[in-house]
Amino acid sequence: MQDDNRNLILATALSFLVILVWFVLFPPEAQAPTTLEQQQVQQEQLGDVTDGTSQVTGDVPAAVTPAASRTEALERAERIRIETPSLTGSLSLTGGRIDDLDLTQYRETLAPDSPLVTLLNPEGSRGAYYAQHGWGPAGGGITFDQVPTGQTPWEVESGDTLTPDSPVTLAWDNGAGLIFRKEIAVDEDYMFTVTQSVENTTGAAVSLFPYGIVARIGEPETINFYILHEGVIRESDGEIAELDYDDMPDLDFSTREGGNVEAVEVENAGWIGFTDKYWMTTLIPENGPFTTVAKYSERSDAYQTEIRLPPVTVEAGATTQSTTRLFSGAKERDLLTEYERDLGIERFVDSIDWGWFWFLTKPIHYLLAVFNAFIGNFGVAIILLTLFIKALLFPLAYKSYVSMSKMKKLQPEMEKIKERAGDDRMKLQTEMMELYKKEKVNPAAGCLPILLQIPIFFSLYKVLFVAIEMRQAPFFGWVQDLSAPDPTSWLNLFGLLPYDVSWAPLIISIGIWPILMGVTMWMQQKLNPAPTDQTQAMIFAWMPWVFMFMLGGFAAGLVIYWVANNTITFIQQYLIMRSQGVEVDFFGNVKSSFKRKKDKPAE
Numbered sequence: 001m002q003d004d005n006r007n008l009i010l011a012t013a014l015s016f017l018v019i020l021v022w023f024v025l026f027p028p029e030a031q032a033p034t035t036l037e038q039q040q041v042q043q044e045q046l047g048d049v050t051d052g053t054s055q056v057t058g059d060v061p062a063a064v065t066p067a068a069s070r071t072e073a074l075e076r077a078e079r080i081r082i083e084t085p086s087l088t089g090s091l092s093l094t095g096g097r098i099d100d101l102d103l104t105q106y107r108e109t110l111a112p113d114s115p116l117v118t119l120l121n122p123e124g125s126r127g128a129y130y131a132q133h134g135w136g137p138a139g140g141g142i143t144f145d146q147v148p149t150g151q152t153p154w155e156v157e158s159g160d161t162l163t164p165d166s167p168v169t170l171a172w173d174n175g176a177g178l179i180f181r182k183e184i185a186v187d188e189d190y191m192f193t194v195t196q197s198v199e200n201t202t203g204a205a206v207s208l209f210p211y212g213i214v215a216r217i218g219e220p221e222t223i224n225f226y227i228l229h230e231g232v233i234r235e236s237d238g239e240i241a242e243l244d245y246d247d248m249p250d251l252d253f254s255t256r257e258g259g260n261v262e263a264v265e266v267e268n269a270g271w272i273g274f275t276d277k278y279w280m281t282t283l284i285p286e287n288g289p290f291t292t293v294a295k296y297s298e299r300s301d302a303y304q305t306e307i308r309l310p311p312v313t314v315e316a317g318a319t320t321q322s323t324t325r326l327f328s329g330a331k332e333r334d335l336l337t338e339y340e341r342d343l344g345i346e347r348f349v350d351s352i353d354w355g356w357f358w359f360l361t362k363p364i365h366y367l368l369a370v371f372n373a374f375i376g377n378f379g380v381a382i383i384l385l386t387l388f389i390k391a392l393l394f395p396l397a398y399k400s401y402v403s404m405s406k407m408k409k410l411q412p413e414m415e416k417i418k419e420r421a422g423d424d425r426m427k428l429q430t431e432m433m434e435l436y437k438k439e440k441v442n443p444a445a446g447c448l449p450i451l452l453q454i455p456i457f458f459s460l461y462k463v464l465f466v467a468i469e470m471r472q473a474p475f476f477g478w479v480q481d482l483s484a485p486d487p488t489s490w491l492n493l494f495g496l497l498p499y500d501v502s503w504a505p506l507i508i509s510i511g512i513w514p515i516l517m518g519v520t521m522w523m524q525q526k527l528n529p530a531p532t533d534q535t536q537a538m539i540f541a542w543m544p545w546v547f548m549f550m551l552g553g554f555a556a557g558l559v560i561y562w563v564a565n566n567t568i569t570f571i572q573q574y575l576i577m578r579s580q581g582v583e584v585d586f587f588g589n590v591k592s593s594f595k596r597k598k599d600k601p602a603e
Helices: 002-023 036-040 070-074 245-250 333-342 358-375 378-392 394-409 411-421 425-439 445-451 453-466 512-525 534-550 556-579 586-593
Strands: 079-083 087-092 098-107 116-120 129-137 155-158 168-173 178-186 191-200 206-217 231-236 239-244 259-266 270-275 279-285 290-297 302-308 312-314 319-330
Touching: 079 098, 098 319, 116 129, 116 279, 116 319, 129 191, 129 279, 129 319, 191 206, 206 270, 206 279, 206 319, 231 245, 231 259, 231 290, 231 302, 239 245, 245 259, 245 290, 270 290, 270 302, 279 302, 312 319, 333 358, 358 378, 358 453, 378 394, 378 453, 378 556, 394 411, 394 556, 411 425, 453 556, 512 534, 512 556
Parallel strands: none
Antiparallel strands: 079 087, 087 098, 098 116, 098 129, 129 206, 155 168, 168 178, 178 191, 191 319, 206 302, 206 312, 231 239, 231 270, 259 290, 270 279, 279 319, 290 302
């Protein structure tokens, strides 16, 4: 009996020790506020021309200028409205930028009147974040002032509102024989298609290269949690690479590029952009070869991702065109999978940060989505997932609990061995091992079900943390966001007292579900008598309540999973032990735990 308790304590302590190392020793770092200088920079035009190669140095302003409010920045240029079932906003005729997007399906908070999530912001505003497409000169006498820049005044050639059913076409005549056009289309979700063309009415051939840029001015506010990547993400011929914002200033400096640059040549297919926790803006060329570039400019605090396609020659009297895509929206798994399948965008679904345990997080997310499709509630889906996992692991759990039951039956024999061995530890261990071998008992078997929960626990945490489907997903009653902690608190009797307890740290101000987690963990313990060793008994007694407070600030969905797991484990263990002829005095163990015991004098 004592060995069983020791194994259970060891396994439980080990599992939560790993959790502590992960979440306590490496907590999320506080995000430093953006400096005023960072907020006030802006990007004015695309940049300088290098020699006749497909290189863009990147446009950065020579000096810092005051940043405008978002409303003021939007009013600085004529605009074309963007209206889709998933997006609302506008594109600027100055520069032809897509720089104003709100996500109509997502709000900042749970409040019905909460503002929509804003993804893109216009150039010149605080936190400017936008996409721009254009052409660069690649020799043949073409100069920078003959190609469109970030300040080019585009004219509307067709269309007055960009919708899924009505693309718009912008045009600009450079006055020197080249007519540039952009046809911009959008689907019902978040995918833009930008088709650029150049009509050459001069008497000679010209060489140009098409490009696309996604720019962010100033380092954006991030969660800054090490288990989540936020920053540059790129896919190059099947390989996913990530680059944090704070790593970009450490890239190799290029005088020709005018900043710190990392360029990757892509042979067949790829994409590049910026990813946040739930949102992403990504440039997607149709096919290779092309170059993807991540760049940082210190003088304007500008972060850029670029695609640069090979130069093309436009003969006199001819027209050439280039088509690329731009994704700007929510990282919904089903939608990303659909784009990956239908548009051939390789590994697009892996823009979601699945983490080290991707082989678990992906199927867990998939199962949650399947269960939710049938039930319509992600909280219930988490409980069904728990049942599924427990059923999957039942054969192992059965062997484990049978082994534990055999260990209990061997308690009388084990006590006799201890009496015979006395203080001879070697004799005790030898005879114990002979007994285990004779009875075919594995004393460590009781640890396995708990230890197997560690990667599952981590994976579910990751899914709840990064999957947008969990964002603001309701359960029942007071839990209206499974990705956030239980909002109730024992400090005000779970809302019965009219006291604001928002001042209290989450590790103290725990809610109903964390308390249920502690209670169900305590119930599991009461399937066995308390250890006779006083130190073990004390650890055993305090463990449920320590971890109740420790995990109280975790996502409610994760705590619901733990409650369901504890409850199912309790039922499994009770029934299996009874089936093996072991007497389980649950209520007797509960009663004895409340009895005050006198300390035994030291021998």
